[in-house]
Amino acid sequence: MYVELEESVLRYRISGTEGVMAGQLGYLLSVMALPSVSIGIIPQDADRSGLWPVEGFFLYGDELVNVELISAHLTVAQKNELPMYARTFSELAEISVYGPTAREFITAIESLG
Secondary structure, X not given: OEEXXXXXXXXXXXXXXXXXXXXXXXXXXXXXXXXXXXXXXXOOOOOOOOOOOOOOEEEEOXXXXXXXXXXXXXXXXXXXXXXXXXXXXXXXXXXXXXHHHHHHHHHHHHHHO
């Protein structure tokens, strides 16, 4: 599984319960250690000049994309549209950090909480 997360998402404090965010960030750190998981963090200062912010989406190979909207999930299965999502995912992956650098991002944010 490949996941790309914006750094800003890691910083949002949605829950009012003390320790919830730290638990979620800790969970991310533990999941990152799994060999079948690759988590990339897109730094807030990454050069986005060639890539506009995009809605959240889940890419399932070359078969299907689920797009998160406010009111629903949009399912995209049109063969001519799927490559756009694959290309966008690849572009996001190129500006992401992984491994120890991604862990440092999460650990630094976790220590702020």
